[in-house]
Amino acid sequence: MSLFKYSAPSSFYPLAGRLVPWFGTLAFLLCVAGLYIGLFVAPEDFQQGEVYRIIFVHVPAAWMAMIIYLVMAFYAVLALVYQTRLSSMMMEALAPTGAIFTALALWTGALWGRPTWGTYWAWDARMTSTLILLFLYVGYIALINAIEDKKRSDKAGALLVLVGSVNVPIIYFSVKWWNTLHQGASVSLTQGNKMAATMLLGMLVMALACWMYAIAVGLCRVRAIILEREKNMQWVRDIKEVNDQSSAT
Amino acid sequence: MSAVLPTPDLLLIPERGLWVAAARDVKLAMRSKGELAQALVFFVIVVSLFPLAIGPETALLKRIAPGVVWVCALLSVLLTLPRMFQQDYIDGTLEQLVLSRYPLPLLCAGKMAAHWLTTGLPLAAVAPILGLQFGLDSRELAVVVAGLLLGTPVLTMLGAVGAALTLGVRGGSILMALLVLPLYIPVLIFGAGAVESTMAGLDAAANLSLLAAMALSGVVGVPFAVAFAVKISLD
Amino acid sequence: MSAVLPTPDLLLIPERGLWVAAARDVKLAMRSKGELAQALVFFVIVVSLFPLAIGPETALLKRIAPGVVWVCALLSVLLTLPRMFQQDYIDGTLEQLVLSRYPLPLLCAGKMAAHWLTTGLPLAAVAPILGLQFGLDSRELAVVVAGLLLGTPVLTMLGAVGAALTLGVRGGSILMALLVLPLYIPVLIFGAGAVESTMAGLDAAANLSLLAAMALSGVVGVPFAVAFAVKISLD
Amino acid sequence: MTASLLQARSLTLIRGERSLFQALSFVVQPGEAFILRGPNGVGKTSLLRVLAGLSRADAGGVFLNNVEVTLLSAAHRAATLYVGHANALKDEFSAEENLTDQLALDAIVSSRETRLDALRRVGLLTRRHVAARKLSQGQKRRIGIARLMLSDRPVWLLDEPTNALDQEGVALLLQTVDQHLAAGGGAVIATHLALPLQSPARELTMQEIVAEAAQVAMVAKQ
Amino acid sequence: MTASLLQARSLTLIRGERSLFQALSFVVQPGEAFILRGPNGVGKTSLLRVLAGLSRADAGGVFLNNVEVTLLSAAHRAATLYVGHANALKDEFSAEENLTDQLALDAIVSSRETRLDALRRVGLLTRRHVAARKLSQGQKRRIGIARLMLSDRPVWLLDEPTNALDQEGVALLLQTVDQHLAAGGGAVIATHLALPLQSPARELTMQEIVAEAAQVAMVAKQ
Ligand code: HEM
Ligand SMILES: Nc1ncnc2c1ncn2[C@@H]1O[C@H](COP(=O)(O)OP(=O)(O)OP(=O)(O)O)[C@@H](O)[C@H]1O
Ligand SMILES: Nc1ncnc2c1ncn2[C@@H]1O[C@H](COP(=O)(O)OP(=O)(O)OP(=O)(O)O)[C@@H](O)[C@H]1O
Ligand SMILES: [Mg+2]
């Protein structure tokens, strides 16, 4: 019940405000720790040398890319079933972060591919699936921006993300399967298995850092969205900083 | 005549809605001089662009044949998607569809059926000829056709969602393509995969059955999704 | 204010018509958030469809890269063609263009310029990235870009004729594709040819200069053809 | 309580920053026409679309026979017929084909004779084979009248039905509406013209809401 | 001979099997409105489109200042302004942007003040930033009135300009037309309503041609 209380933007806005600093600082600390482990503690890889350290950015980013989309799908269900405005706002707030992580995974991957496979890009299973994931994000963002009426863009976006989410696993596995001819992905797979404990630790810490970052940024953005959407509601007019802003201008 | 009380719902056969909508759209497609033919010819032309662009080596062409045929099928379906709702949206028919006494999902299903009959089916029918040009043998051709017969319905259904979502949005046609294509990719992979595995002497059943599964699950869910999308596009 | 006698034709600068029309369409394209971006992403997606369908062998992909990139450029221009006249035709703007005091050919030229700026130019800009993915080297990439810069204007111009001719015809978008694609083939051959000859270590100049020639001759004649097509589409 | 065919209870609709109407309530009784008037942009079309279920009000509800309807439920769709500015005609179909299709969509079973008769009454018999694209503005609207003649929905929602009609066409329209009302139907009609109906009619003149508190004025006359 | 702004000389237009009008001739003098009447589908719109040059008559010619015009020649386009059923508005542009663009296309140089003033007079000042898609039917037509206010073409060809306008809107339109006529312009207006113009107006009531020989009846009154 108390959860439902916070599904109202008016009550969620201040809560989010209070949470942001915590997640923000956590993200920062974890990131420092993770990078320290990754860059200094973790041993050099016997066959790849120093390059492999990209993994500490690459893999967490790749994971987040997929997870955030699933989280959005979850909110989509809420938006469609319970018609909660907030969940649509959360989707809108998360999409850019997800897209950025996806791009980051692609980019770091490409950078990594150069030394290890001798090419920035191969049509490897994971690369391709990640690329498609990026398209799904871009599609969602393009759609909700193309529809100016918020009521409509919310529903449309939610529907799209749902349909898309059905596709994510299909894409993921099918591409693997189609790729049986290809060796590219196996590199990352085998690497994943025989990974030194410290490497794993570093990756996990970094993954956590990304989580915290995503949450913090998501909350910030959702606060902005709430203000923008409900600007002519009384409770927004009552907020102090808003008043100061408007009086200043 | 007017203001007779509406036929009690017992007398209204909802299923007729599917038929009404389908018949109407098929008639429209027939009416506008050979719209069928057009979807086909587009398919044929685009496919034949590749030998022109890539050069005539038979081995190479045969190697890329499955991919090319499927990508082109994808694109020609894509190009016909606007037809499904755009016109109805502009001239106000869509409103009347939503307000019709027949359940909207059924009407949408009817429209999708019509679209498949006038697009996917012809494509599957003409594919073998193109396959021959690329030097596929009869077994591979059979798989191409089977794949298209199972895959194009999925393309129509996913496309319908995209088309409905982008109604009345400017730059709609291309935005739609942007939404729909990523969703099409699994179909593409299974479809082309089926042919390639046949070429590699393996069994295509796995890929094909996956396509069938997608088609079946689509038939269950998609009409409701489309109906929903249509409704919000009008509000 | 009203019924002032019209500014004598001495005072009317016809060339402004080109600017008026172009500015208007570019603004429209910008307005609908990131229509440019969309055209681009479409291009990127379609290109990436092929490796998915054909498989990832680098050698093979590099071999077919020029063909694929060019066919996709063709298609993404094709898909944006309706944008040029369709909307104006439906909402009555086209009538007003015809009745404007600015010469219709100039207005049409303006619309084509806008279309190229929002379609062909971005394509040329993004092509290198795709080329990289297919493993083309910098010299080949340069030729791809040069080819697109010279070829896409031709695509726009030929497309404009097709788009104008099929106005108000049902299933227009696909009928248009039929009219336009055959006309596109020369561009395709020269464009892809240029890249392939570079790959083969030969000189691309011949092909490129042919593209340039087409573009130039187009600029002279096409606007009048388009203007004519627009007029007859209204009667 | 009085029999009420259609009822609007405290409807509120917000567009952009402004609310078009607030806590708007009215009753349409069987056999009665309810005329919506008001300056351009006051919200007549929007109101009709809410009643039809095409858009969702921000507050309030629509009632049929004193039962609240869920928007676009089977009952709702079976009860109301909405005719807006768009003619819902297929350009390449003939007048007759268009009428036939519209009736099929309305789930009306009608013989060809009835359809041709309706077309005759709206003066399109000789033009029944002409493609809708080539028909004149008024002729297009007249197909809509023919559809009304054969409709079986009790509540009609008509948005500026006289648009593009000549005097004779308007007379025809009014006659059709009168018949419908005489048979116990009801109608909500948005218009800028005086509609000399035989049947009892009440008028609602909507006014732009200035202050938030302001209420829509209700001018009832018999 | 009398000064004649616009003149139709024995125009004939054939659609399908039938001719809509035959050897139709009339003169529009400066300062005078020429009202086209007649039942739906008689050919008013078609006639206006011929005068504007959008479609070609099967016989006869159009004259400006007693000089025959070649269809859509620069002179022709500089002289006539055609406003049909379509509003020529861009859905995603605001009312103001739409007006600005239309004027640019009409080659009218106008300051932002004049434009805003015109929008104010048609009652769209407060709505000038609303996208045309969201405007009401009448508000869309009112943008057209604003365009008329700033137009510099001597001959206006208006097809049912009162459509979807409320009483105030109609008054505004008539006032605009009167100003235009007072300044020596001319107008051909197709309508089904009575238009109480100040300026002198003549009426042509077109009738459907039954026999081939039949002539269009000309009812001239001052
Ligand atoms: C653009 C290129 C690349 C993309 C898009 C990409 C994408 C991904 C994705 C989505 C994952 C997460 C998958 C999972 O956890 O199951 C992943 C994990 C991984 N990637 Fe990449 N990758 C790329 C290039 C590379 C390269 C060049 C290497 C090293 C040679 C590499 C090594 C790894 C490793 C070791 C993992 C972790 C595997 C695991 O956790 O099981 N990636 N990559
Ligand atoms: N997003 C928005 N922002 C501001 N105003 C809006 C928005 N959307 C719609 N409107 C206004 O809502 C009103 C809708 O009017 P509607 O079409 O219901 O009027 P109407 O009474 O039918 O007018 P008409 O008599 O011209 O048909 C218009 O005034 C329009 O300007
Ligand atoms: N190909 C055709 N065959 C038969 N009749 C046609 C054809 N094309 C057009 N017509 C007729 O020509 C007429 C065109 O009418 P027009 O639009 O000029 O009439 P109008 O006077 O403007 O009518 P309204 O008052 O309804 O606007 C219509 O009656 C139409 O049926
Ligand atoms: Mg209205």
Ligand SMILES: [Mg+2]
């Ligand atoms: Mg007319």
